Amino acid sequence: MVDNFGRAITYLRVSVTDRCDxxxxxxxxxxxxxxxxxxxxxxxxxxxxxxxxxxxxxxKLRLTGGEPLVxxxxxxxxxxxxxxxxxxxxxxxTLTTNGSQLSKYAAELAAHGVKRINVSVDTLDxxxxxxxxxxGELAKVKEGIRAAQAAxxxxxxxxxxxxxxxxxxxxxxxxxAHGEGMDLTLIETMPLGDIDGDRTDQYLPLSVVRAxxxxxxTLEDIPxxxxxxxxxxRIKETGGRLxxxxxxxxxxxxxCNRVRLTCTGTLFMCLGQEDAADLxxxxxxxxxxxxxxxxxxxxxxxxxxGHDFIIDRRHNKPAxxxxxxxxxx
Numbered sequence: 001m002v003d004n005f006g007r008a009i010t011y012l013r014v015s016v017t018d019r020c021d022x023x024x025x026x027x028x029x030x031x032x033x034x035x036x037x038x039x040x041x042x043x044x045x046x047x048x049x050x051x052x053x054x055x056x057x058x059x060k061l062r063l064t065g066g067e068p069l070v071x072x073x074x075x076x077x078x079x080x081x082x083x084x085x086x087x088x089x090x091x092x093x094t095l096t097t098n099g100s101q102l103s104k105y106a107a108e109l110a111a112h113g114v115k116r117i118n119v120s121v122d123t124l125d126x127x128x129x130x131x132x133x134x135x136g137e138l139a140k141v142k143e144g145i146r147a148a149q150a151a152x153x154x155x156x157x158x159x160x161x162x163x164x165x166x167x168x169x170x171x172x173x174x175x176x177a178h179g180e181g182m183d184l185t186l187i188e189t190m191p192l193g194d195i196d197g198d199r200t201d202q203y204l205p206l207s208v209v210r211a212x213x214x215x216x217x218t219l220e221d222i223p224x225x226x227x228x229x230x231x232x233x234r235i236k237e238t239g240g241r242l243x244x245x246x247x248x249x250x251x252x253x254x255x256c257n258r259v260r261l262t263c264t265g266t267l268f269m270c271l272g273q274e275d276a277a278d279l280x281x282x283x284x285x286x287x288x289x290x291x292x293x294x295x296x297x298x299x300x301x302x303x304x305x306g307h308d309f310i311i312d313r314r315h316n317k318p319a320x321x322x323x324x325x326x327x328x329x
Contacts, residue, residue, distance in 0.1 A: 001056050001057050001058075001296070001300045003269075003300050003301065004301060005303075007255070007256060007303075008057070008257060009257060009258065010059045010060060010227075010257050010258075011058065011059070011060045011061075011227055011258035011259075012050070012058045012060070012061050012062070012258065012260075012261060013061075013258060013260045013261070014046065014050060014061065014062070014261045015064050015065055015260065016046060016063055016064070016065060016066075016068045016074060016263055017065050017066040017067070017068065017070060017263050018034050018065065018066045018262075018263060019067065019070055019071075020065055020066040020070065020098065021067055021070055021098070021101075021135060022067065022100070022133040022134065023135055024132055024133050024136075024160075025133075025202075026132075026160055030134055035264065040263045040264060041263055041280065041283075043073040043076050043077050045265070045280075045284075046077055047077055047080045048283065048289075049283060050077075050081055052289050052293065052296065053296070054084050055289075056293065058090070059090060059092070060090070060091055060092045060094070060227045061081065061090060061092070061093050061094075062096060063077070063094070063095040065096075066263075067097060067100065067101070068096070068097060069100075069104075069105050070101065075105065075108055075112070078109060078112045078114065081112075082114075085113040092115065092116075093112075094114060094116055094117055094118070095114065096117070096120065096158070097118070097119055098119070098133070098141065099121065099140075099141035099144040099145060100136065102119070102143075102145065102148050103140075103143050103144045106147040106150070106153060107147070107151045109148075109151070109153065110151040110153055115153065116154035116155065116156065117148060117153055117155060118155075118156045118157075119144070119158065120159070120160075121141060121158070122159050122165075122166055123159075123165070123166045123169060123173075124138070124172060124176060125138075125169065126138045128165070128166070132162070132165065145180075149180075156182060156183040156226075157173070157177045157182050157184045158185050158187060159173060159187065160186075160187045160189055161186050161187065162189065162202050162204060163204040165202070167204055167209065170186065170209060170213070171213065171216060171217070174217070174235065174242060177240065178235065178238035182240075183232075183241045183242070184240070184242055184243070185230050185244070186206055186209060186244055187245040188204070188245065188247055189202050189204070206244045206245075206246050207246075209244075210244065213242075216237075217236070217237055217238075218235065218236035219234075219235060219236075219242070220234045220235075220236065221233055222234050227257070228245075229247075230245050231243065231244050232244075247271075247272070253270075253305060256303075259299075261279070265278065265279045265281075265283060266278060266280070267279050267299050269300070269302060269304065273304050275304065276299075277295060277296075277298065277302070278295075282294070
């Protein structure tokens with residue numbers, strides 16, 4: 001699959017549910033209305049869609065949510081997709097999780113071929129963690145991380161940089177992550193969905209964070225890539241890798257290789273645009289994949305050059321109405 005800008009689409013992110021057991025302040029409102037369960041694709045339908053994309057050249061597949069591990073039957077999907085790893089059709093199957101369910105599922109994920117995962121942790125302060133996630137428990141997440149490491153999974157910590165919330169503890173988080181053998185990636189908050197607040201108050205440019213970090217760390221740019229948009233440095237003092245995902249201060253659209261599929265079968269060609277394609281209708285219209293493949297091809301031809309994310313005092317409303325939990329970031 002190649003879009004009109006010559007970018008090969010080899011990375012599919014699949015949001016298996018919009019539901020989550022956290023209510024992170026930058027992601028969703030506390031009183032969320034989730035999709036009716038009848039609107040969600042079945043596990044079998046999600047598998048068929050993933051199979052179609054893999055046949056069309058997707059080499060990396062990431063399961064997201066909401067929180068993917070709260071989706072009923074999720075391990076059935078992971079096990080089924082694992083066969084593409086064994087055949088060589090898929091290079092990597094991974095997922096992004098809040099870590100709350102890892103103690104339960106880490107060993108099973110590893111058994112089905114998952115090699116690495118991303119875990120979202122925005123603070124190491126228990127009270128602040130509860131404040132950011134509204135419902136989460138840091139101790140439970142750390143327990144899950146230990147279980148994942150024991151199962152042999154490589155872990156990258158994702159942290160959203162939030163002004164006045166966790167900016168002062170980013171150096172501590174770097175030392176913690178690297179001390180535990182984990183990479184850390186910092187992410188700028190993105191204007192997706194109504195969150196019961198003003199994102200201007202949250203937004204922390206990572207250009208500022210990087211400049212501040214250079215006061216106490218030596219940062220060396222490295223060419224390391226994981227298939228996503230992060231740009232990495234190695235920190236001399238810790239020996240670990242630090243990634244920066246900067247959709248606002250330095251967007252990464254020119255090299256975008258990914259599309260996002262929701263749990264209802266809607267394909268978003270860009271995280272920051274509303275244009276989408278309905279794949280559920282062609283999926284259900286026929287047992288064969290001719291209609292589905294045609295719909296995928298047409299959607300890829302509409303993939304835009306880039307997003308329209310802006311956060312400032314004049315643009316403090318969401319750039320798009322849907323919440324991050326719908327498309328999984």
